[in-house]
Amino acid sequence: MATMTYLQAISSALRDELRDDERVLLMGEDIGVFGGAFKVTDGFVEEFGTDRVMDTPLAESGIIGCAVGAAVVGMRPVCEMQFSDFISCGFDQLVNVAGKMHYRQGLAVPLVVRLPSGGGFSGGPFHSQNPEALFMHSPGLKVVAPSTAEDAKGLLHAAIRDPNPVCYMEHKHLYRRVKGEVAEGVFETPFTARVARPGSDLVVIAYGAMVGVALEATSDLEGASIEVLDLRSLVPLDEDAILDSVARCSKVVIVDEANMTCAAGAQVAALIAHRGFEDLDGPVVRVATPDVPIPFSPPLEQAVLPGVERVREACRELLAH
Amino acid sequence: MATMTYLQAISSALRDELRDDERVLLMGEDIGVFGGAFKVTDGFVEEFGTDRVMDTPLAESGIIGCAVGAAVVGMRPVCEMQFSDFISCGFDQLVNVAGKMHYRQGLAVPLVVRLPSGGGFSGGPFHSQNPEALFMHSPGLKVVAPSTAEDAKGLLHAAIRDPNPVCYMEHKHLYRRVKGEVAEGVFETPFTARVARPGSDLVVIAYGAMVGVALEATSDLEGASIEVLDLRSLVPLDEDAILDSVARCSKVVIVDEANMTCAAGAQVAALIAHRGFEDLDGPVVRVATPDVPIPFSPPLEQAVLPGVERVREACRELLAH
Amino acid sequence: MATHTAEPAREGVGELEHLQPEDRIWLLRAMLLMRGIEERAMNLYRQGKVPGSFYDGYGQEAVSAGAAFAMAPEDRLCILHRDLAAHLIRGVSPARIFAQYMGRAAGITAGRDGNVHFGDRQLGCVGMVSMLPDMMLVATGMAMAFKLRGERRCALTWFGDGSTSRGDFHEAMNWAGVQKLPVVFVLENNQFAYSTPVDKQYAVDPVERAAAYGFVGVTVDGNDVEAMFEAVRAARSRAVEGGGPTLIEALTMRMHGHAAHDDMKYVPLEQVEEWRLRDPVERQEKRLRSLGVDVDAVRAAVAEEIDAAAQEALAGPMPDPADALSGVFCEGEAEALGDGQAPWSGFAGGGS
Amino acid sequence: MATHTAEPAREGVGELEHLQPEDRIWLLRAMLLMRGIEERAMNLYRQGKVPGSFYDGYGQEAVSAGAAFAMAPEDRLCILHRDLAAHLIRGVSPARIFAQYMGRAAGITAGRDGNVHFGDRQLGCVGMVSMLPDMMLVATGMAMAFKLRGERRCALTWFGDGSTSRGDFHEAMNWAGVQKLPVVFVLENNQFAYSTPVDKQYAVDPVERAAAYGFVGVTVDGNDVEAMFEAVRAARSRAVEGGGPTLIEALTMRMHGHAAHDDMKYVPLEQVEEWRLRDPVERQEKRLRSLGVDVDAVRAAVAEEIDAAAQEALAGPMPDPADALSGVFCEGEAEALGDGQAPWSGFAGGGS
Numbered sequence A, B: 001m002a003t004m005t006y007l008q009a010i011s012s013a014l015r016d017e018l019r020d021d022e023r024v025l026l027m028g029e030d031i032g033v034f035g036g037a038f039k040v041t042d043g044f045v046e047e048f049g050t051d052r053v054m055d056t057p058l059a060e061s062g063i064i065g066c067a068v069g070a071a072v073v074g075m076r077p078v079c080e081m082q083f084s085d086f087i088s089c090g091f092d093q094l095v096n097v098a099g100k101m102h103y104r105q106g107l108a109v110p111l112v113v114r115l116p117s118g119g120g121f122s123g124g125p126f127h128s129q130n131p132e133a134l135f136m137h138s139p140g141l142k143v144v145a146p147s148t149a150e151d152a153k154g155l156l157h158a159a160i161r162d163p164n165p166v167c168y169m170e171h172k173h174l175y176r177r178v179k180g181e182v183a184e185g186v187f188e189t190p191f192t193a194r195v196a197r198p199g200s201d202l203v204v205i206a207y208g209a210m211v212g213v214a215l216e217a218t219s220d221l222e223g224a225s226i227e228v229l230d231l232r233s234l235v236p237l238d239e240d241a242i243l244d245s246v247a248r249c250s251k252v253v254i255v256d257e258a259n260m261t262c263a264a265g266a267q268v269a270a271l272i273a274h275r276g277f278e279d280l281d282g283p284v285v286r287v288a289t290p291d292v293p294i295p296f297s298p299p300l301e302q303a304v305l306p307g308v309e310r311v312r313e314a315c316r317e318l319l320a321h
Numbered sequence C, D: 001m002a003t004h005t006a007e008p009a010r011e012g013v014g015e016l017e018h019l020q021p022e023d024r025i026w027l028l029r030a031m032l033l034m035r036g037i038e039e040r041a042m043n044l045y046r047q048g049k050v051p052g053s054f055y056d057g058y059g060q061e062a063v064s065a066g067a068a069f070a071m072a073p074e075d076r077l078c079i080l081h082r083d084l085a086a087h088l089i090r091g092v093s094p095a096r097i098f099a100q101y102m103g104r105a106a107g108i109t110a111g112r113d114g115n116v117h118f119g120d121r122q123l124g125c126v127g128m129v130s131m132l133p134d135m136m137l138v139a140t141g142m143a144m145a146f147k148l149r150g151e152r153r154c155a156l157t158w159f160g161d162g163s164t165s166r167g168d169f170h171e172a173m174n175w176a177g178v179q180k181l182p183v184v185f186v187l188e189n190n191q192f193a194y195s196t197p198v199d200k201q202y203a204v205d206p207v208e209r210a211a212a213y214g215f216v217g218v219t220v221d222g223n224d225v226e227a228m229f230e231a232v233r234a235a236r237s238r239a240v241e242g243g244g245p246t247l248i249e250a251l252t253m254r255m256h257g258h259a260a261h262d263d264m265k266y267v268p269l270e271q272v273e274e275w276r277l278r279d280p281v282e283r284q285e286k287r288l289r290s291l292g293v294d295v296d297a298v299r300a301a302v303a304e305e306i307d308a309a310a311q312e313a314l315a316g317p318m319p320d321p322a323d324a325l326s327g328v329f330c331e332g333e334a335e336a337l338g339d340g341q342a343p344w345s346g347f348a349g350g351g352s
């Protein structure tokens, strides 16, 4: 066991995989000599060289497309989007080439795309997005979103060893804020949900940065027993774990940081309304970012991102139901 | 009143707007001399010339990006994606440049993107997609999806006259199959839902091609009174109309042709589970395409697309609830 | 591999040096098979046995035949929608191609993907996506892997004149140029993109761009299968020797409509007539006749093969609807592309 | 418009012909303002008054100053992140720029968008998006509209060396070339894209690509504001005369880190030192001194203006959180971009 930040856990998983498997190749803008915009690959070129920690041209479609080509001839590329927002520039290669390949052609595309995402630091409309729902709606892509250092490492190992394209959502706001015990060496975290805190009166379902918000918001709600379910994986979505929590708690609040409409939370709510309906004792409440670009100025950004207060309020109201 | 096909209604709206407003400009691949892959603009070059019915290079990002530029200097561009699937190649310009412009800069982008979408004719994985949910999740884009000839015309007029970017989902399968009475001249259909058939026992909520499927599937369900709500507009989403129908019918089946996860139907279900919960008498049932690329071969394609039988079964089950 | 050590010595010499009589017959056979299969498939389409739409490469057969013939078993290909001969040369059987067109279970994609959207992964080919020219980046990435691993292998892809307008064309050309990758880009310039003539696509012939990306660009008569072969052979040998990418522009003409529904009345008749005189199949037949080859016998054998293949495919079942949801994800080990057939005599033991 | 009828006569003659003494002072003023504002803003950033990250264009001031100075009121600009002087020339007040950096209500985007992501639509400018170089297509579309309407106007945008690797660079260059549009593309080559040197971005200098797209490409000393002006003036006049696009590569150097957090230790010191000797502000000062201009007076006036502007901005309020959800959609009439200021004496009555 070692104590690591969320960011160190990501670096550690990448380093272990580069050491274990010569097929693993990192591709991205400024990840080599500079060590990455967030220093996730700091010092990697010294150990692994510029071939395996490749500074690519400024071309996201190129990064994803070339990674697909490398993957189908036996490499294990791990691509970094400098910010998850920029996947929009490689969206076609990701959803149409990588995502649909195995179903169409029986050809596996073992590929990971690391997507530093999320807001909370005045990144503005183009450095704060949470694009996971776009991937969830595109068949053939797996999507994971760790909330702890331990899961950041285990999910990344599992993603790199998965024979499919995996979108790895790493939340920028957690990089240095989240610390925790992480097991030594390589371990794979399954793409399933995790009960972050068991409870019986109400369950808050979240993933990524919103798990911490949910835990803080419900740490002390007039003694109510609040469960927090950390989805960890969005594709596959752990439907059993979700329906389980609903069955036990019968009241649900779903939190995600992405824009509300058609977000991951919408899918979770729809699932519960369909298959968990009988267990419900109250409306399926959602807390998410309203449908606006993420504004730059702190007072505006704070007004749109789901925070501890909004989540606490939502739980209070629902408990009173 | 004139009887028109869905396709003729689209052509007629485009023709009227080109005649009424010299700022209107059509851009797309093969829309000029050839009249478009589906002949929507057949004969247009003869009347309006190759400048206003522009055959563009094969470049979707270019089409959307140049349309944004033309729009902010006073034009009213209407772009055609040859198939809606290809918007993936212009996705960044659409969601990041067009969609966020007004919120960020106070600059309006009056722009329409026509997206021939949907399956049912062995188009395969790249000519059958329904990308509307991707747009719904991207703030700043309006999204409409007509199901009748009348609405095809009225919604397109309203879209072209809207000061915002509007994604106009035209379903290829309806082009020549759907016929109807269409009022003469220019009329704007509001971006609101429409009760396609009133009812009281159960409401089927749908849009685009699924409205016809819903009507057929429920035309005779052992005398049950089935309402069909045609959303018509996905952004803005007519939440009042949806909650209204739910309040009246208390049983809901939501149908969309897009892949299930995070689809428009997920958002509608989430809305109902949150704000319509008290009115529900039974689970919020969804019928959609499972999360697979749309296969080419007829038996496979028919197995994945939501058809009359699946919708009827879903309604029967729910009525029995 | 024999070919690799042998090649440098061969550098620079003309096609006759490289093509044995059996090779030149193979090239004709590949083109005849392509034309015959597509003609038969078009009939099946008219009879409603081929769902969706139908695309062919009538008049362009030399481009895919000549290029694919220069590729080694260990090379990798991304084959486009007018390049049927390339599949045949890599070893895909005509029966499976008919089954593919008809969306039957025995098709290369087992009915999941349509008509020309296929590639046999066991034969080192990746099935194209519709979005053009996305496969240029996939080919570039394959070449990147070959170079990183120090392998003497090459990737090749075809793409059309229209698709040169898209961003992915640029990202691939630039990436391949700056990293000096072993990739061959074959620009299949058939004068039209659907109904759009090249003068609405670009102001200057795209072959001129190669130099601006730092590598060689050559123009070839795309209706001469042996010239195609030689241009690609030279480009491949440059690639595996570390000389970087090559852009080969094959000048040809789309002699049919964009797809079955297209009467191409937007194409001037003279243009079609002029190109008809340069038919690639007739040209190769003429060549072989002058060498005393019994061309009619080759034709007859091909016709027979096609009949048998069509019958076999028609007898096969459609896919089982119960299968429709399987295979979105790979469950087992990821399996990389396999080696293809390489009939050229220059490849010792490179297939049939 | 005077400028248009006047211009043809001027064609070909050197910058001295076009720049009156007051113009040359204006150019210095614009660069001094840009440098002073960015230096002050950097301090405010260090004091925590500027949220997010901070980018500047230290050492590149001549590129935006010289280019924007050649644009007419009715022209339209997409301004990038190292081009502050262009905003100043179009007429944006320093106080609003400070407010923009600090995310205050008085900023050009009223706190919605960050630091350099702004453009005053009333002054004919579109605020950039982060995705590079997306604005090249927006500028191309503006030019397309000008041409369709037969207007003698021009669009201009800047973009960096790194962004030339992206597909949108190609789609814009190709589109502008094939439609021969009145657009000026200014490639601001400051040798690095974040930490990535140009030799990992391309094999051949991108200015070479212009010819392959069918238009003129010129290289200019991006640290000489008058040379910049002249190159863009000539390109603009070619554009409005129907001569099509121009690619202007401005050679310069990013003298600071990519953003405030970047110590740029990946840049060889000699490279920085060498460029320091070519500082664009000092060069213009030297020029003006030799003409007898009291440069210190200009400096003093600029410093004063900046102090006042910073004070004004600091006194302004942050945006009201209650506003955060408004304005996603335009509710009223769509209003097109307005005309900007155009201080060049060559534009009769073109602003201050």
Ligand SMILES: Cc1ncc(C[n+]2csc(CCOP(=O)(O)OP(=O)(O)O)c2C)c(N)n1
Pocket: B029, B058, B060, B082, B086, B089, C082, C130, C131, C132, C133, C159, C160, C161, C162, C163, C164, C166, C188, C190, C192, C193, C194, C254
């Ligand atoms: C990105 C993209 N946009 C649009 C289309 C629709 N489309 C299919 S083929 C075609 C023309 C392609 O022309 P070209 O690249 O010259 O290839 P050719 O068919 O002539 O061989 C178009 C526009 C597409 N396949 N991909």
Ligand SMILES: Cc1ncc(C[n+]2csc(CCOP(=O)(O)OP(=O)(O)O)c2C)c(N)n1
Pocket: A029, A058, A060, A082, A086, A089, D082, D130, D131, D132, D133, D159, D160, D161, D162, D163, D164, D166, D188, D190, D192, D193, D194, D254
């Ligand atoms: C499409 C895209 N990918 C990645 C980024 C992240 N990023 C911001 S600036 C930058 C470097 C840009 O270099 P260059 O184009 O040379 O402009 P410069 O900053 O040097 O003026 C990068 C990679 C981006 N802004 N856009």
Ligand SMILES: [Mg+2]
Pocket: C160, C161, C162, C188, C189, C190, C191, C192, C193, C194
């Ligand atoms: Mg073509």
Ligand SMILES: [Mg+2]
Pocket: D160, D161, D162, D188, D189, D190, D191, D192, D193, D194
């Ligand atoms: Mg740069």
